[in-house]
Structures are given as structure tokens and as C-alpha cells.
Amino acid sequence: MAAKFILSEVAQGLRRNLSMTLAMIITTAVALGMLGAGVLVVMTASASQAKYDYLNEFRVYVDRSISVEDPDCTGECATIRSQIEATEGVDSVEYKNPEETYAEFVDLFSSTDPVLVESTSPDALGSRFTLTLSDPTRAEEVSASLSEVGGIEVVQSQGELVGRVFSILDGIRNAAFTIAVVQLIATVLLIANMTQIAAFTRRTAVGIMRLVGASRLYTELPFVLEAVVASLVGSVLAIGGLLGAKTVFLDKVLAEAYRANLIERITTADILLMSPAIVVAGVVVSAVTAWVTLRVSVRH
Numbered sequence: 001m002a003a004k005f006i007l008s009e010v011a012q013g014l015r016r017n018l019s020m021t022l023a024m025i026i027t028t029a030v031a032l033g034m035l036g037a038g039v040l041v042v043m044t045a046s047a048s049q050a051k052y053d054y055l056n057e058f059r060v061y062v063d064r065s066i067s068v069e070d071p072d073c074t075g076e077c078a079t080i081r082s083q084i085e086a087t088e089g090v091d092s093v094e095y096k097n098p099e100e101t102y103a104e105f106v107d108l109f110s111s112t113d114p115v116l117v118e119s120t121s122p123d124a125l126g127s128r129f130t131l132t133l134s135d136p137t138r139a140e141e142v143s144a145s146l147s148e149v150g151g152i153e154v155v156q157s158q159g160e161l162v163g164r165v166f167s168i169l170d171g172i173r174n175a176a177f178t179i180a181v182v183q184l185i186a187t188v189l190l191i192a193n194m195t196q197i198a199a200f201t202r203r204t205a206v207g208i209m210r211l212v213g214a215s216r217l218y219t220e221l222p223f224v225l226e227a228v229v230a231s232l233v234g235s236v237l238a239i240g241g242l243l244g245a246k247t248v249f250l251d252k253v254l255a256e257a258y259r260a261n262l263i264e265r266i267t268t269a270d271i272l273l274m275s276p277a278i279v280v281a282g283v284v285v286s287a288v289t290a291w292v293t294l295r296v297s298v299r300h
Helices: 002-016 018-055 064-069 076-085 098-109 114-119 136-146 159-201 203-211 216-253 255-259 268-297
Strands: 057-062 090-096 128-133 152-157
Touching (some): 018 159, 057 064, 057 136, 064 076, 098 114, 159 216, 216 255, 216 268
Antiparallel strands (some): 057 152, 090 128
């Protein structure tokens, strides 16, 4: 009987303040949607990190004349290798002779640019060292040190590309979280306002219930549940919005990045995996806000 009464009170409260309820649902949906978007970016960046491990390295091309005279890296090339290995910040060094460098070149471009492969002779490429750094943030220092090593023709670092890609992801994440915080504040204020209005509207009925012995928890529970129900609807809309944005927007915008294997693909499973956290966050925020509002602002 008590549960039935509380549920009827919740339904009446939501209908009575319909415009406020809709505003809270929409605001909650936007806040949780942007929060979810920020979390997705963080998840994508973390999952993509492994793809960029190979970009936190240097490719050092040996002078062509040395490559021809010392393809097995036992003479002057070995001296260069020793200097590279002694460079502070270099963790490991891998050597590839001209034949291996050309084979890698053919494998890389045969499907995307066959004309380039045909026009490049096997002796056009020299030997190469691939350097893995112990600390990618010291890339500039390592590059400066390598420029002083004789016998090196080109020092190619791809750390700049890594920085650009992740700075874009960081920007998207920060923007999503900023919007989420602003919307969350608006949601909290709306919940507080809605709770106050609802309690004021039903102050006479609540007063009578208290006079006949109803506990404060019993009289406050319908107001808290109203906020929770609105938040649940907003959470569902947020999840639906993320799924829709992925299908309609993200998959098209990031299609090239996916094809180039630049970032990890955002999947429907990722969003569904995050969905319970979105729902719980919405419910907790709404319930706590409504309860605190009743305790602080409403006297009955």
C-alpha cells in the first residue's frame, strides 16, 4: 500500500511539473552524453597508445656510400652504431641493411603506390637504424645528439605526429568534459529547483501526513524518486545519443583515420560497456541533490 502511494505521488509530481521535468531530462541527457563522450575519447586514446609505440622512435639512415661499402655493418657502420647506442635516451637499436630496407619499402607501398615501387631501384635505399627511446619526451635532445654523429644522412622522428594526434584527442576530451561539467551544474540546479517547487506545491499534503505520524523519509522519498526517474530517462537518452552520434557522425568523420589505422575504432560495445556507469552517475547525482535540497531548503 505504501509503495503504491509513493509511486502514484511520483507520477503525479512528474506530470504536475512537466515543463521542469522535461528541462531536467534534456539537461541531464546532454551532461551525461558529453561526460560519456569524454570517457570514450580517453578510452580510445588509451587503446590507441599501443599503435603509436612504434612512432616514438627514430629512423636513422646511414650515408649511402657507407651503406654500399659496409652493408653488414661490421666496419664504419659499426662505429656509427656504437655512437648511437651510447647516446643518452636511446634504449635499443635495430639495424637493417639496404636489402631489408628496400624489402620493407616494397611491402609498405606495393598496394598503395605501385608506380613509386616500380620507379625505385633496389639500390636506391641505404641501410637504416631504428632507435627506440627510453623516454619519448626527450626526442628533441636525442635528435640534437644524433645530428653530431658523422656518417648519418637522415634522422627521421615521428614523435611530432604522435604529439599532433594526441593533442587533438586531448582537445576533444577537454572540450567534452568542460561541457559536461557546465551541464552537470545546470542539472544540479534544475533538480534542486524542481524539488523545491514540488515540495512547496505539496506542502499542505505533506504537513498533514507528518501530523498523522508519517516519517520524514516517507514524505521525502517521492520527491527524490521524481528526480531519479527524470535522471534515468535522461541517462537512456544520453546512451541513445552516443549510439546515434557514433553511427551518424563519428563513423563517417573518423572513417579515414580508421582505415589508416591511426586510432582505435570506437565500437557499439564500448558505449554499451560504459552505459551502466552513465546510469549510475545520473541516479546518484539526482538522488543526492534532491535529498540535500530537501534537508537544507525545505522545512516540514
